[in-house]
Amino acid sequence: MNTETQTNQQKDVQTSTVTACAATSCRYNENQQCTAGTIQLVVKNDMPACGTYTAR
Numbered sequence: 252m253n254t255e256t257q258t259n260q261q262k263d264v265q266t267s268t269v270t271a272c273a274a275t276s277c278r279y280n281e282n283q284q285c286t287a288g289t290i291q292l293v294v295k296n297d298m299p300a301c302g303t304y305t306a307r
């Protein structure tokens with residue numbers, strides 16, 4: 252993996268509004284609902300992921 256690819260994978264790709272989420276270990280998750288309002292989507296290991304996730 253070259254530096255450019257690594258940079259692209261760590262780049263935020265967009266913001267989004269989310270309601271349902273299964274990541275119950277996140278501090279923004281209440282009864283499998285996201286309370287963060289908007290989140291940042293990132294790419295990790297070629298998969299989209301929530302960049303706003305914060306452990307409780």
Ligand code: SF4
Binds near residue numbers: 272
């Ligand atoms: S911030 Fe991300 S991981 Fe946390 S509840 Fe919202 S969508 Fe899920």
